[in-house]
Amino acid sequence: MGVSDGEIxxxxxxxxxxxxxxxxxxxxxRLSPLRxxxxxxxPGMARLLSPILESLGDAxxxxxxxxxxxxxxxxxxxxxxxxxxxxxxxxxxxILAAGTASGFDAAALFYALRDVLxxxxxxxxxxxxxxxxxxxxxxxxxxAFAAARVQAERERARDLLEDGTxxxxxxxxxxxxxxxxRPDGVLCDSVLSxxxxxxxxxxxxxIILHASGxxxxxxxxxxxxxRRFMAHKKVAGAVHVIAxxxxxxxxxxxxxxxxxAGAELSxxxxxxxxxERGLKLSGYRLVRS
Numbered sequence: 001m002g003v004s005d006g007e008i009x010x011x012x013x014x015x016x017x018x019x020x021x022x023x024x025x026x027x028x029x030r031l032s033p034l035r036x037x038x039x040x041x042x043p044g045m046a047r048l049l050s051p052i053l054e055s056l057g058d059a060x061x062x063x064x065x066x067x068x069x070x071x072x073x074x075x076x077x078x079x080x081x082x083x084x085x086x087x088x089x090x091x092x093x094x095i096l097a098a099g100t101a102s103g104f105d106a107a108a109l110f111y112a113l114r115d116v117l118x119x120x121x122x123x124x125x126x127x128x129x130x131x132x133x134x135x136x137x138x139x140x141x142x143x144a145f146a147a148a149r150v151q152a153e154r155e156r157a158r159d160l161l162e163d164g165t166x167x168x169x170x171x172x173x174x175x176x177x178x179x180x181x182r183p184d185g186v187l188c189d190s191v192l193s194x195x196x197x198x199x200x201x202x203x204x205x206x207i208i209l210h211a212s213g214x215x216x217x218x219x220x221x222x223x224x225x226x227r228r229f230m231a232h233k234k235v236a237g238a239v240h241v242i243a244x245x246x247x248x249x250x251x252x253x254x255x256x257x258x259x260x261a262g263a264e265l266s267x268x269x270x271x272x273x274x275x276e277r278g279l280k281l282s283g284y285r286l287v288r289s
Contacts, residue, residue: 212245
């Protein structure tokens with residue numbers, strides 16, 4: 001199926017006038033009432049917009065794909081022609097989310113690009129298709145922006161929880177960790193790695209894991225992290241794990257992990273009893289006054 005002159009002109013317009021289109025889009029962004037008042041980084045904006053226009057020009061180029069692209073109307077969501085353009089838009093959304101840009105700024109940038117593309121001196125059908133497609137990649141960019149912001153908040157919350165999870169030495173040879181919140185597997189691994197580091201450093205024969213602060217001590221993420229920790233050669237058969245504050249329904253999963261890993265595990269309701277047991281296992285002789 002052939003490609004019309006108008007369609008060739010559309011591809012040539014985007015690929016041959018990319019710098020001009022980028023400049024006009026940045027100026028439209030600068031004047032946009034949507035964005036928050038702030039200085040505009042022109043070169044930075046250009047670095048964001050250029051890959052989108054490059055991939056769009058390539059998609060519209062005759063014979064650019066294994067099956068020829070007939071017109072801009074072939075750029076439909078999820079199509080082979082649109083894939084690289086969508087990837088570029090999603091990347092821009094994620095980059096904006098990683099910085100200080102707001103959702104209003106992201107909207108202003110992509111609306112500016114849409115308006116510039118909609119002014120292309122081509123036929124009405126091509127112009128309408130370009131506008132529709134520009135609105136679609138705006139949605140793609142916003143989805144990536146939102147997903148990146150959510151992930152960044154999760155990572156920030158994880159970092160705060162990790163930094164705020166105490167891993168201490170109750171005695172010189174008795175490490176203890178106070179597990180809190182609803183940690184994911186990555187956070188559990190990180191905290192237990194800190195415990196393992198203390199075990200190796202001080203030659204601990206017992207450790208205390210205080211789990212009363214966990215939202216759900218039997219969560220799969222917690223259990224799998226415990227499995228990896230207890231299976232470590234420095235723990236399995238070498239260190240007695242004392243779990244404190246577990247609800248009865250959570251004891252069985254912990255006990256199963258311990259049995260599978262070959263690690264010693266006992267349960268205590270109170271921290272002072274756990275400390276007493278841990279000190280005895282560590283070779284301390286306790287004398288009560």
